Amino acid sequence: MQTIPAIDLLNGQAVRLHKGSYEEVTVYDKSPVNQAKKFKEAGFDHIHVVDLNGAKEGRFVNLPHIKEIISELGISVQTGGGIRTFEDVEMLLEAGLSKVICSYMAIKNEKDWLKALDLYPQNMILGMDLKDGKIAYSGWLETAEESIESFLSRMIDNGLQEVLCTDISKDGTLSGPNFDLYQDLHHNFTDIRLIASGGVSSMEDLNKLNDANIEAVVIGKAYYEGRISLEEMAAFNK
Template sequence: MLTIPAIDLLNGQAVRLHKGSYEEVTVYDKSPLNQARKFKEAGFEHIHVVDLNGAKEGKFINLPHIKEIIDELGISVQTGGGIRTFEDVEMLLDAGLSKVICSSMAIKNEEDWLKALAKYPGKMILGMDLKDGKIAYSGWLETAEESVESFLSRMIEHGLQEVLCTDISKDGTLSGPNFELYESLQKQFPDIRLIASGGVSSLDDLHTLNDANIDAVVVGKAYYENRITLEEMAEFNR
């Protein structure tokens, strides 16, 4: 299992939200580059970055900070937040991003999402954020009517290879991941590369996900709150 450390960007700072609420923000580092450098020094070559301004406003606002991380440190970055059109995807890939995560775009602008998926199948990640069993989008403020199973099945037919699944009720809570959700998705869709996200609170959680053969996991608050060290996370990548 690949462990992927996370940086959430809000107004140019590394932060975490609690259950996706922009009213509950904790700032962990005023310099995203400084935070990314710690990941690089611990041996991580790939990180997860979310533009929280972009997710809410529909514009990719923190790109200069992400480009600085890529240019200065030479690590690969998967990113999401504010991506609404095929042109946004091309702009981000041209800027040096290794993978692009789309959630709102996949629901609200399916035509462009499928176009990007067809052209860049190995670089597109479906950001599937779940709220009460439904797919949430637009900064987790709205939910889709189509079922998770129906939507995923359709996307796989169009060449989808990778899904980042977040249980919003767990995100930023340190209450443990939704293991049942990830195991169920993996059994239903065994050919998809599944990235778990949300709720990781301890090294035991990582071992449980690893034992369940989950492909990758994003770790954020558990690291920032000193529940897991970078060294412990990096061990899984060796």
Template sequence: MKVIPAIDLLNGQVVRLHKGKYEEATIYDKEPLNIATQFKEAGFDHIHIVDLNGAKEGKFVNLPHIKNIISDLGISVQTGGGIRKLADVEFLLDAGLSKVICSSMAIKNEADWIAALKKYQDQMILGMDLKDGKIAYSGWLETAEEDTFHFLERMIDEGLQEVLCTDISKDGTLSGPNTELYISLKKAFPEIKLIASGGVSDQEDLILLDEADIDAVVVGKAFYEHHITLEQMKSLHN
């Protein structure tokens, strides 16, 4: 299993939200490069960064900070937040991002999402954020009507290879990941690379996800709140 350290950016600062609520943001560092450097020095060469301003506003507010991390540390970054059209995907890839995560775009602008999927198949990740079993988008403020499994089936037919799935009810709660959800998704769609996100509380959670053959996991708040060390994360990273 691949362990991917996470940085959430809001107004240029490293934060974590509680269940996706912007009014419940905890600031962990005012300089993102400090946190990214810790990840790099611990041996991680790929990190997950979300532009929370972008997710809400539809523009890449925190891109300068992300570009600094890439150029200063020489690590690869997957990012999401604010991506609304094909031109946005192209802009971010040109800016040096290794992979782009789309959630709102996949629902609200499916034509451009599919075009991006076909043009940059290896670099596109579907951000499938679930709220009460439905796909949420626009900063988790709205939910789609289409059945989650049906939507995934259609996207796989279009060439989708990688999914980042977040159970919003678990995000930022340190209450443990929704392992049953990830197991059911992996069983239904074994061909997909599945990245679990939300709720990881300690090393035991990572062990359970690894034993369930989940491909990758994003770790954020558990690290920031000192529930898991970088050494523990690295020990399960391969």
């Protein structure tokens, strides 16, 4: 199981939200490059970065900080937040991002999303953020009407290879992942690579996800709050 350390960017700082609320923000590092450097020194060559400003405002805001991470550290970055059009995807890939995570675009601009999926299948990740059993988007402020099963099946038929799934009710809570959700998705959609996100609080959680054969997991608050060390996280990648 691949472990992927996370940096959430808000106003150029590394932060975490509690259950997706922009009113409950904790700043962990004022320098995202400094934070990313710690990840690289611990042996990580791929990280997860979210532009929280972009997710809310509908335009990619924190790209200069992400480009700085890539140019200074030479690590691979997957990113999401504020991606609305095919042109946004091209811009990010040209800027050096390895993978682009789309939530809003996949729901509200399906034509452009499917075009990106067709041209860059190995670079596209569906950001499937779940809120009350529905797919959420636009900074987790809105939800789609189509069912998870119907939407995922259609996307797989169109070449989807990778899904980042976050249970918003778990995100930033350190209450443990939604194991039933991830096991059901892994069992029902065997053609996709599943990245779990949200709620990881301990090594026990990581071991349980690993035992369930989940392909990858994003880890944020558990690291920032000292529940899991970088060394413990990195051990899964060897």
